Amino acid sequence: MAGFIGSHLAERLIQMGRHVVGVDDFDDYYIRATKERNLLTLRRDGRFKFVEADLAASDLSHLIITNCRLFHLAAQPGVRGSWGPQFDRYVRNNLLATQRILEACLRSPPSRIVYASSSSIYGDQPPGPCPENANPNPLSPYGMTKLAGEHLVRTYSKGYGLPAVALRFFTVFGPRQRPDMAFNRFIQAIRTHRPLTLFGDGRQTRDFTYVDDIVSGIVAAAEEEVAGETFNLGGGSPATVLDVLKLLEKLSGRSVEIEAHPPGVGEPRATWADTTRARTRLHYRPNVSLAEGLRRQWEWQSTEPLAS
Ligand SMILES: NC(=O)c1ccc[n+]([C@@H]2O[C@H](COP(=O)([O-])OP(=O)(O)OC[C@H]3O[C@@H](n4cnc5c(N)ncnc54)[C@H](O)[C@@H]3O)[C@@H](O)[C@H]2O)c1
Numbered sequence: 001m002a003g004f005i006g007s008h009l010a011e012r013l014i015q016m017g018r019h020v021v022g023v024d025d026f027d028d029y030y031i032r033a034t035k036e037r038n039l040l041t042l043r044r045d046g047r048f049k050f051v052e053a054d055l056a057a058s059d060l061s062h063l064i065i066t067n068c069r070l071f072h073l074a075a076q077p078g079v080r081g082s083w084g085p086q087f088d089r090y091v092r093n094n095l096l097a098t099q100r101i102l103e104a105c106l107r108s109p110p111s112r113i114v115y116a117s118s119s120s121i122y123g124d125q126p127p128g129p130c131p132e133n134a135n136p137n138p139l140s141p142y143g144m145t146k147l148a149g150e151h152l153v154r155t156y157s158k159g160y161g162l163p164a165v166a167l168r169f170f171t172v173f174g175p176r177q178r179p180d181m182a183f184n185r186f187i188q189a190i191r192t193h194r195p196l197t198l199f200g201d202g203r204q205t206r207d208f209t210y211v212d213d214i215v216s217g218i219v220a221a222a223e224e225e226v227a228g229e230t231f232n233l234g235g236g237s238p239a240t241v242l243d244v245l246k247l248l249e250k251l252s253g254r255s256v257e258i259e260a261h262p263p264g265v266g267e268p269r270a271t272w273a274d275t276t277r278a279r280t281r282l283h284y285r286p287n288v289s290l291a292e293g294l295r296r297q298w299e300w301q302s303t304e305p306l307a308s
Contacts, residue, residue, distance in 0.1 A: 234273025
């Protein structure tokens with residue numbers, strides 16, 4: 001809840017007049033100060049309660065109330081870091097934590113569980129928009145754990161009738177984007193007049209999705225009659241990384257210097273969400289363009305402390 005998407009979701013729920021209990025353990029994947037800043041507005045609101053707890057270890061029984069709406073976004077994200085010695089973090093935070101939440105839900109069943117999954121479960125797919133019934137083909141240990149998390153949620157739903165929904169987010173961007181994500185790193189490099197690190201030739205495409213649009217989809221998944229279903233949440237207009245760099249050159253008024261690296265292992269060449277199902281069942285309508293969303297992220301990062 002103190003992370004990138006979770007903090008935006010909590011703010012939206014508060015704006016809607018809900019009471020929110022946010023749980024986070026301030027995992028050190030990125031610095032606590034950034035996550036504390038994400039919580040600043042929320043902590044000032046009497047309807048928000050924050051609990052610092054590790055979902056993979058703490059007693060969760062007092063955190064889950066019967067008939068609450070439970071949004072499970074806590075995870076160890078990142079494709080590159082999921083290879084090698086950190087794999088245990090992915091298993092712990094993406095699988096064990098999910099299993100413990102589901103067990104706690106059996107004692108006090110929520111009226112809805114929304115599980116944050118990822119486009120990473122698809123890997124490489126035939127060209128064109130990818131529907132939810134495509135064959136999952138994760139290319140990284142991260143994608144594998146997110147898919148396993150989905151399966152775990154479905155297993156508990158089938159076994160015990162828990163009303164769960166899985167949402168597959170496609171590359172999310174906007175203010176508070178995680179510091180390891182490409183737009184954040186690019187903007188940071190431009191602000192500090194350093195070359196920016198580019199993995200691959202820049203022609204890989206991503207279905208970039210603005211964070212407020214993702215939040216609208218998450219909220220709808222908790223409100224509509226869609227228990228048991230799975231949805232893609234994408235921005236709808238894929239762009240290449242080179243397109244993004246051009247937009248950043250325009251925003252910054254500078255030309256970017258690129259430090260080229262080989263493509264990251266486990267990164268698909270293209271992602272593109274077929275959002276027909278979300279449009280029909282969740283009335284999902286992404287409406288912030290890449291250019292406008294990038295402008296908002298640029299503005300936000302201009303007020304953030306520069307990382308060294
Ligand atoms: N950002 C994206 O583009 C994207 C794309 C697809 C899916 N997702 C999924 O969306 C969710 C949110 O992603 P994000 O980008 O906001 O990441 P984030 O890292 O900013 O937020 C995740 C939060 O979970 C917390 N956390 C991790 N393990 C925990 C544990 N054991 N107990 C308590 N808290 C724990 C972290 O401290 C962090 O604040 C994740 O499930 C991620 O897999 C994100």
